[in-house]
Amino acid sequence: MEKASLFLPLVILLIQCLPIVPVTVSTTTPKVEVHENSDAVLSCDFRTEKEQNPRIEWKKKGTDVSFVYYEGHFRGAFAGRARIKGATVTLQRVTQKDAGEYRCEITAPHDTITLGETNITLEVLVPPHTPSCEIPSSALTGSVVQLRCRDQQSIPPATYSWYKDDKPLTPSRMANATYHLNPITGILEFKTVARGDTGQYSCLASNKVGPPKMCEAKHMKIEDVNMAGVVAAVVVICLVIAICGFGGYYAHRNGYFSKHRGRSFWIPQCHGVAHMSNQDLHRTKDKTNANYNPPPQDVSVFPHILSVGVFMDGYDVHRKC
Numbered sequence: 001m002e003k004a005s006l007f008l009p010l011v012i013l014l015i016q017c018l019p020i021v022p023v024t025v026s027t028t029t030p031k032v033e034v035h036e037n038s039d040a041v042l043s044c045d046f047r048t049e050k051e052q053n054p055r056i057e058w059k060k061k062g063t064d065v066s067f068v069y070y071e072g073h074f075r076g077a078f079a080g081r082a083r084i085k086g087a088t089v090t091l092q093r094v095t096q097k098d099a100g101e102y103r104c105e106i107t108a109p110h111d112t113i114t115l116g117e118t119n120i121t122l123e124v125l126v127p128p129h130t131p132s133c134e135i136p137s138s139a140l141t142g143s144v145v146q147l148r149c150r151d152q153q154s155i156p157p158a159t160y161s162w163y164k165d166d167k168p169l170t171p172s173r174m175a176n177a178t179y180h181l182n183p184i185t186g187i188l189e190f191k192t193v194a195r196g197d198t199g200q201y202s203c204l205a206s207n208k209v210g211p212p213k214m215c216e217a218k219h220m221k222i223e224d225v226n227m228a229g230v231v232a233a234v235v236v237i238c239l240v241i242a243i244c245g246f247g248g249y250y251a252h253r254n255g256y257f258s259k260h261r262g263r264s265f266w267i268p269q270c271h272g273v274a275h276m277s278n279q280d281l282h283r284t285k286d287k288t289n290a291n292y293n294p295p296p297q298d299v300s301v302f303p304h305i306l307s308v309g310v311f312m313d314g315y316d317v318h319r320k321c
Helices: 002-017 227-253 278-284
Strands: 024-026 031-035 040-042 045-047 055-061 066-070 082-085 088-091 100-107 115-125 132-134 138-140 145-150 159-164 167-169 179-182 187-190 199-206 218-223 264-269 272-277 307-312 315-320
Touching (some): 024 100, 031 040, 145 159, 145 199, 159 179
Parallel strands (some): 024 115, 031 115, 138 218
Antiparallel strands (some): 024 045, 040 088, 159 199, 179 187, 199 218, 264 272, 307 315
16 A cells, blocks of 8 residues: 555656647648549548647638638538548549648647648649640741640640651750750751651650640641742842832932922013023023113103013013013
């Protein structure tokens, strides 16, 4: 009895010295990868210190945090296609919209630490789709030509390979290679195409999630430059330039571009009609006639004199008869 009485205080002391385990939350699969339209299991395990009925919440992180499971019910797009067991959630028929980062939160109000959480990343794998291919129908020899292939839906991103006449084109590492193939971007580039590059081209997209997909083959024809046509075009352009230049020179020489063109008009005279032009007036308007005597100012002295005035193109011409 005495030994038991001595042992009891020791047990109580050991219990008091044991560390308190607060609420803990963990997952066995922090990253989940599933195929599209299959089920995804997001595991969440927890332990509490005292709380017997902790609150379980699931949230999806993104630009905005949205509830997945709250107050015992699934919310939004997950209602009717998800189930929970303990704190582990199973999402049914997942799509690309379901991919993202999820957080499992356990709240234990009676524990020393009242909140615990763990994060899980869901990646939805998508097999290749038929890629879109950009293949020119024709090109000239010696030019740079690019063929493009792209599948924007596959996850993870697809890698690409090109075929000519149903035979694969291997990526060349030689410096003098006539083409360069990038399996990541899907671009097949010819530095200088030749007539031998004519053929049927197609592209294959693959990402190991599903069967690869190939676009429809298209024919690309490489043609030589028509030198005769180029020379003829240059000759025609030179002739047009020469004709335009000669016409401009001829027009300028004949006064078509001057401000005052030669216009003739008739001035009534005392004894008939005199023919003059404004160019003659322009040349003589500033000259003075030393032998010219002005007529008398008194018209009554010569009643038979007729005064005629003409105004044309800025010139005022008076004649006294």
